[in-house]
Amino acid sequence: MSGPTVLAFETSCDETGVAVVRGREVLSNVIGSQVDLHARFGGVVPEVAARAHVESIRSLSHRALGEAGVHPDDLDGVAATQGPGLIGPLLVGFSFGKAMAWARQLPFVGVDHMEGHLTAPVLESDFEPPAVALLASGGHSQLVHVKAWGDYEVLGETIDDAAGEAFDKLARYLGLGFPGGPAIDAASDGGDPTALDLPRPLRDRPLDFSFSGLKTAVITRIESAKQAGTLPPLADVAASIQEAIVDSLLEKAFNAIEATGVEVLGGGGGVFANRRLREKFADEADRRGVALHIPSRKLCTDNGAMIGAAGVRLLQDGQYSSWGSNVDVNMRLG
Amino acid sequence: MKLVAIESSTPASSVALMDGTDVVGSASRIDRRGHSAFLTAALDFCLDQADWSPADLDGVAVGIGPGLYTGLRVGIATAQGLAATLGIPIVPVTSLDALAHRSKTGRRHIWAIVDLRRGEFAVASYRPVPGGVVRDTMPEVVTPQGLRAMLLSDADDVLLVGDVPALGDGFLTGLHRARVGRPRFPSAVAVAGLGGPRIAHDDVPHPDEVRPLYLRDPDVTVSSALLEHKSPWEDA
Ligand SMILES: [Zn+2]
Numbered sequence: 001m002s003g004p005t006v007l008a009f010e011t012s013c014d015e016t017g018v019a020v021v022r023g024r025e026v027l028s029n030v031i032g033s034q035v036d037l038h039a040r041f042g043g044v045v046p047e048v049a050a051r052a053h054v055e056s057i058r059s060l061s062h063r064a065l066g067e068a069g070v071h072p073d074d075l076d077g078v079a080a081t082q083g084p085g086l087i088g089p090l091l092v093g094f095s096f097g098k099a100m101a102w103a104r105q106l107p108f109v110g111v112d113h114m115e116g117h118l119t120a121p122v123l124e125s126d127f128e129p130p131a132v133a134l135l136a137s138g139g140h141s142q143l144v145h146v147k148a149w150g151d152y153e154v155l156g157e158t159i160d161d162a163a164g165e166a167f168d169k170l171a172r173y174l175g176l177g178f179p180g181g182p183a184i185d186a187a188s189d190g191g192d193p194t195a196l197d198l199p200r201p202l203r204d205r206p207l208d209f210s211f212s213g214l215k216t217a218v219i220t221r222i223e224s225a226k227q228a229g230t231l232p233p234l235a236d237v238a239a240s241i242q243e244a245i246v247d248s249l250l251e252k253a254f255n256a257i258e259a260t261g262v263e264v265l266g267g268g269g270g271v272f273a274n275r276r277l278r279e280k281f282a283d284e285a286d287r288r289g290v291a292l293h294i295p296s297r298k299l300c301t302d303n304g305a306m307i308g309a310a311g312v313r314l315l316q317d318g319q320y321s322s323w324g325s326n327v328d329v330n331m332r333l334g
Numbered sequence: 335m336k337l338v339a340i341e342s343s344t345p346a347s348s349v350a351l352m353d354g355t356d357v358v359g360s361a362s363r364i365d366r367r368g369h370s371a372f373l374t375a376a377l378d379f380c381l382d383q384a385d386w387s388p389a390d391l392d393g394v395a396v397g398i399g400p401g402l403y404t405g406l407r408v409g410i411a412t413a414q415g416l417a418a419t420l421g422i423p424i425v426p427v428t429s430l431d432a433l434a435h436r437s438k439t440g441r442r443h444i445w446a447i448v449d450l451r452r453g454e455f456a457v458a459s460y461r462p463v464p465g466g467v468v469r470d471t472m473p474e475v476v477t478p479q480g481l482r483a484m485l486l487s488d489a490d491d492v493l494l495v496g497d498v499p500a501l502g503d504g505f506l507t508g509l510h511r512a513r514v515g516r517p518r519f520p521s522a523v524a525v526a527g528l529g530g531p532r533i534a535h536d537d538v539p540h541p542d543e544v545r546p547l548y549l550r551d552p553d554v555t556v557s558s559a560l561l562e563h564k565s566p567w568e569d570a
Contacts, residue, residue, distance in 0.1 A: 051552060
């Protein structure tokens, strides 16, 4: 069974993603990354992001269709991220996609960015609800109970920084640059993850995350070590930070597995590109006999294909958005 | 030739359908936030009224600003999506040109004004010629005080078009040779009037050249603490 063919747009933050998805198959998945644009500001600047999206979306959509070998006539629908995200960036992809759909009189579906992340595993595996999904990136850290497609309950989330934000802030402090996740991942090579004893917070709230205490703990430790002239090697610090964030995500994810009694764990978001995290999740899932569905790195970070995957589902359910629909920066699952 | 025009670089969004020089459908709304909700729905409504289908369209004209960033990006993204899907040309028209083009000038020197917010305005001056207007100056960003100085040094009688009320209450005091004209906001009909002939004469740019005219760099505030932060290892 092949399923409908959907052209999909993702522009909620700093990646312009355009993809063609047919059923559960990715026909093309092109990304115009703005990482270099934002790196010198130490974070994503919404106005800079919006400008870059509007300049690249036309040619990227052309490329996505070309690489897929799909003519607009062959499409069954168009999907675009509706929220949550940054208003300026969201509006570019949503408006462009809606106009494309209208021009061909095709169904248009606005997609929740988080539903995109939690649907992404279907593009590479037989991932099916009921499941728990952990979504972790620079903008979000959420545990979601996926009871059925379209039936979601948010079990827990961060009470302060997102996991990716913690990586960014700590990488900035360590002088490692932006984005922080890949920088700390690289810097941790050969480091001792037990070198710094860092807190694993919110033991009393088993499904929620908190990362701001970690940041404070690291800075306090390093500053006093520096005073004492006992600064540990950077690799040890990076490895310890990474271990603390990964352990926290791991513990809460498996708490959710226990709380719901489901045996399937999905994951997504840029933080899942982290090598140590992928390794530890695989080991723990193995140990507990839980079926783990983490997409390849390219489908973990923001991309159009995941919006296409969720778009296919919404299209099959007939959940179309009207021509008068708009973006929703505070969109929430469930 | 069947043309669709989109203008959303100010609080007033509008779309227009033209058959040659005839307006066969138009819709507009004043709403600073609802551009994306309005534009495609309005296009759908107008095409329905005209009994056209999107595939009948021969070209797209779009307002590229200067103006409110979010609105003009929604307009351009919508126009780009249409043109790319239908494989039809797209032409850009500035909001200032669209304002001046629709003014009833007489002999006065025309100053077109668009509110950019944060106390700044985009302006350009035009002079009437037989059959239309010609732009005298490049669009620039000015404060109300700066604009007053420019108007006081203009030797001609002047007609101000655009968002004059946004310049503030006392703005016109002492500007004895200035008169305020219409329109206040650029319209899709004006965008069509300027873009249509260019499409008819095949005077169209590559679609990637149809970009917002911001006139200002993005407002980026980077904390100095962040930029000056040194790695703890750097001087250890
Ligand atoms: Zn994301």
